[in-house]
Amino acid sequence: MRNRNRKRINYSELGRRVQLDGLGRTCQFLEGALDSGSMAPMDFSIQDLAEALIVDSHGQPVGPDWVRQLGPQKSGGMLLMEASSGVSLSAFTNITGQIVYSAMMQGYQQDAFIAQQLVPNIPTRLSGEKIPGITGLYDSVEEVNPGMPFPEMGFGEDYTETPATTKRGFIISVDKETIFFDRTSQVVQRAGQVGEVLGRKKEKLLWDVIAGITNNYKWRGTTYNTYQTSTPWINTASGAELLDWTDLDTAEQLFSNILEPNTDEPIVVEPDTVVIMPKKRHTLRQILGASQLRVTSPTSAITQTIAPNTIQGYSSVESRFAYRRIISSGVAAADAANWWFLGNFKKAFAWMENWPITVVQAPDNHEAEFKQDIVLRWKASERGIAAVMNPRYVVKMYQA
Secondary structure, eight states: OOOTTOOOOOHHHHHHHHHHHOHHHHHHHHHHHHHHTSSOGGGOOHHHHHHHHOEETTSOBOHHHHHHTTSOOEETTEEOOOOGGGEEOHHHHHHHHHHHHHHHHHHHSOTTOOHHHHSOEEEOSSSSOEEEOOOOOOSOOOOOOTTOOOOOOOOOOOEEEOOOOEEEEEEEEEEHHHHHTTOHHHHHHHHHHHHHHHHHHHHHHHHHHHTTSSOOEEETTEEEOSSOSSTTOOOEEESOOOOSHHHHHHHHHHHHTOBOTTTOOBOOOOOOEEEEOGGGHHHHHHHHHOSEEEEEOTTOSSOEEEEEOOOOSOEEEEOHHHHHHHHHTTOOHHHHTTOEEEEOHHHHEEEEEEEEEEEEEOOTTOHHHHHHOEEEEEEEEEEEEEEESOGGGEEEEEOO
């Protein structure tokens, strides 16, 4: 069934563009148009694309005949269908693949997937990586007199190990009925759903690590929980529901006592982001947006100190995914609603990525084409894992 709201695409012009500019440049043009929003995956008709783009070995259009032959016509018990060896589907399959990829990425890159914006991607060719560190400089730097040799700086063994990466993916198939009956919306919706499912899974893996549900920080060969209540670092506090500016101050003070492990010097961190659950959306807006702080004197119920709001420079992040992941870990909903985090998340966590979401097209004449009437097939996959890089850059606050 055709989409009546579809934007009008000039398929003849698209076919001429392939002939004049080449398939590669045409796909680049479509990629730009789809990314900018001037075209949308739902604007296209998979049937019209086939009719406009499929040609014979001499470059002559044969698309209408090819589409018509998808509906079996029998005479004397034999299928009257021309051999496809002299028919080129490359323009049709590649351009359709570009549309499918665009729909998939729209499902994958949604504004609700906050953690993917909060945590950086680190490309890696390894499944689990040993990242070397450098022991910090001690405060025993001596003055170097003119003409004297510089002292040798020794480096102690310091490293972080990231967990093994995992692969996720799906196959999207288009059968001949989909093209013959022009069920383009089904293909686009299916591609979007694949992207969304992969995006959701990545989002949940990231929040599990950020919230300390999954603890995979391995430093110098020993695995630690991300959030500690005692040595070697303290970066969590209970009884700390976010109510006003004093609670943010309490979280900030935790950083004052977190030290670099090799130097016993204060860790260099500027917390810049507050992560909250949906319940605290307006509370945090009031704290960050207040123009004044009014503090009542502890010795008088009358005397108040009025000062400008000193809570500045923080961005706020709210996530329903984080809230649901905390509940799924066994925390009561009422308690999970009061969890919040403060820190520099780009330094504390990372997504170790072997490859981003990638789409591979099945070759022509694959087995499923004969057995299942599958004309087009794409495999979408990504491989990566959420990892704790340094938990000393983030603190967790909650009301038990």
